[in-house]
Every structure is written in structure tokens, then in C-alpha cells.
Amino acid sequence: MRARDIMTHDVLVAKPNDSVEEVARILLENKISGIPVVDADRKVLGIISEKDLIIKAGELKVPFYITLFDSIIFLENTMRFNNDLKKYTALKVKDAMTTKVVAVDEDEPVSNIVKLMQAKKVNRVPVLRHEKLVGIITRNDILKAMVPNNG
DSSP states (O other): OBHHHHOBSSOOOBOTTSBHHHHHHHHHHHTOSEEEEEOTTOOEEEEEEHHHHHHHHTTSOOOOEEEETTEEEESSOSHHHHHHHHHHHHOBGGGTSBOOOOOEETTSBHHHHHHHHHHHTOSEEEEEETTEEEEEEEHHHHHHHHSOOOO
8 A cells, every 4th residue: 555545635735925823724624733835836845733833822921810800900011912912823834834844755655654654753744746745644544544444
């Protein structure tokens, strides 16, 4: 069995200049944890994942507050946080993505892909044909390939 036999063909992608807010929305709406970032020729430039977005969000300094009688009282000025939040949501994918991409050729045996994903500790690998994105393999795709089709 080869990559092309188990890959997902219709891959959602991001462009480098998309906002992280747009990507977060795509991930949430499609219940997925990451997508490849590609250029106009579908060459893979990186991967943007929930982890990348959370790491960037971790740079935000949330103001201290207390609750009193079901009200929130901020102990600091919230203006800086609001400005930082606006900057974060306007961040571009190219500023948050992982650029060290583990990818495979469409002819790669699935057994090698499983070993590669384990060794590199990745959840997804883009599948390439002539260096262009043609699919993606996730842990879920591997599991589906392992379970016999019952109908």
C-alpha cells in the first residue's frame, strides 16, 4: 500500500499571507488540527497547526483581574491586551507556521510513512508529486487503512 492509496485528496490549504484568524476558523469549522501552507504553484512552504496558533497566542499578556459579585474588575489597563489581541489576529500565517515540513512522495510505502511520522513526531504529512501538494496523510488516514472496510 502506498501514500496515494490512503491519502486525503481534497486538502484544505492556507496561503502565507492569510491571517491566523482565518486559519483558526478553517481548523475549527472542519474539525482538523492543521493544514499545509502552499504557494501559488502548490509547493508546500510549511504547516500551520493548532499548536502553532497556541504558541503564538501564548505571547499575549492577559491582564490580571478579580471577580467580585459576578463582575470582572481588571487590575491593569486592558488597552495593551486589546491592541496585542488585534495584532495577533492580524498576524499572517507565514509568521506562525512551522517551516520544517516532513513530506512524502505519493509512491512512498505506508509502512515507511508510519515510521517517519513516529520518528519525527508529526501528526500529518503532505503528499507530493513533483514537489507539488497532491494530498495529505494524517494519523486518522493510517487508522482507516488498518481497519477492514465492512460495507
